[in-house]
Amino acid sequence: MHASQGEVPEAAQKGLKTTLRKQNLFLSCQCLPEHDMTVSLPDAQGLDTRAVIASREMLNHNVMRLLLRPESGFACEPGQFISLINGDGLARSYSVANNPVRDGVIELHIRLLKGGMMSDFLREEAAPGETVTVRGPAGNCFYVSDDGRDYPIVLAGTGTGLAPLYGIVKQALAMGHNGAIQLFHGALHSNDLYLVEELLALAAGHAPLRYTPCVLHDAPGSLPGPFYVQGNIEDVVLSALPSDKAPARLFLCGAPEFVNALKRKAFLAGLASRHIFADAFLPSKPMPAAA
Numbered sequence: 001m002h003a004s005q006g007e008v009p010e011a012a013q014k015g016l017k018t019t020l021r022k023q024n025l026f027l028s029c030q031c032l033p034e035h036d037m038t039v040s041l042p043d044a045q046g047l048d049t050r051a052v053i054a055s056r057e058m059l060n061h062n063v064m065r066l067l068l069r070p071e072s073g074f075a076c077e078p079g080q081f082i083s084l085i086n087g088d089g090l091a092r093s094y095s096v097a098n099n100p101v102r103d104g105v106i107e108l109h110i111r112l113l114k115g116g117m118m119s120d121f122l123r124e125e126a127a128p129g130e131t132v133t134v135r136g137p138a139g140n141c142f143y144v145s146d147d148g149r150d151y152p153i154v155l156a157g158t159g160t161g162l163a164p165l166y167g168i169v170k171q172a173l174a175m176g177h178n179g180a181i182q183l184f185h186g187a188l189h190s191n192d193l194y195l196v197e198e199l200l201a202l203a204a205g206h207a208p209l210r211y212t213p214c215v216l217h218d219a220p221g222s223l224p225g226p227f228y229v230q231g232n233i234e235d236v237v238l239s240a241l242p243s244d245k246a247p248a249r250l251f252l253c254g255a256p257e258f259v260n261a262l263k264r265k266a267f268l269a270g271l272a273s274r275h276i277f278a279d280a281f282l283p284s285k286p287m288p289a290a291a
């Protein structure tokens with residue numbers, strides 16, 4: 001359950017991830033309140049916020065950066081996700097790539113799919129000035145410094161799985177994280193990568209951060225190189241896991257097959273499951289079966 005007011009007894013949060021504790025979530029079966037508490041089911045928290053489309057910009061051939069300006073206060077941790085709802089009630093989940101409280105806008109990175117309903121709306125209809133609805137936030141993929149600022153962080157994402165990781169990295173740096181931060185971004189081809197120059201510059205200016213783009217199929221000529229590692233991002237990440245695995249945190253976002261496979265392999269390699277934070281970008285409807 002979620003406590004909106006009152007102190008949550010420590011025992012009711014024992015064993016929960018720090019990200020869940022920070023959101024005042026607790027185990028009702030373990031909760032013996034010592035003071036009055038106002039509680040609700042987590043699902044009942046979803047408050048809608050109206051937001052105006054501030055800008056749309058293509059970051060590569062199919063990824064759009066959408067900036068939304070909330071009409072009223074909207075708080076979320078970089079890396080959580082929201083539901084974007086258009087005027088026809090069409091809703092899709094998107095991860096937040098920035099700190100909306102600091103920036104005054106919500107930054108989303110959206111891969112425009114051919115024939116996708118929200119993709120078509122964003123490509124053809126949504127214009128700056130138009131109002132949409134934002135529901136949420138939700139999700140546990142975000143940075144916390146409750147356990148110190150020295151632990152190693154590994155972040156790996158495919159495609160627009162970079163969005164939450166970009167938000168988490170910038171938040172960790174803003175909060176003075178000292179431990180090593182390794183960011184891996186996987187793409188099929190080099191022209192599917194995006195924000196490359198921004199991330200190279202961010203890494204050059206912040207000693208703890210290392211940024212490694214990974215490209216599965218080399219396609220010379222699409223972007224000047226070689227600035228990426230060629231190969232399977234899963235293998236690249238597994239070979240780069242810190243030797244001291246006990247304190248390490250792993251964030252995984254993007255294609256469900258990638259997220260689920262690497263989650264399992266990282267756990268088998270010695271990472272604690274409570275230190276693995278993952279958001280699989282599940283499609284809104286089943287994908288057509290492969291021929």
Ligand SMILES: Cc1cc2nc3c(=O)[nH]c(=O)nc-3n(C[C@H](O)[C@H](O)[C@H](O)COP(=O)(O)OP(=O)(O)OC[C@H]3O[C@@H](n4cnc5c(N)ncnc54)[C@H](O)[C@@H]3O)c2cc1C
Binds near residue numbers: 284285
């Ligand atoms: C927690 C969460 C966070 C997400 N965050 C992001 C994000 O930050 N950025 C982002 O771009 N997307 C994200 N997604 C995916 C997003 O919610 C939509 O599924 C996606 O944008 C497609 O919506 P659409 O309406 O354009 O396509 P739809 O009309 O829903 O689908 C059109 C067709 O494309 C297929 N399809 C849907 N998704 C995929 C896919 N990933 N790969 C291949 N085919 C697909 C569908 O099966 C369907 O046949 C997230 C999903 C979840 C669950």
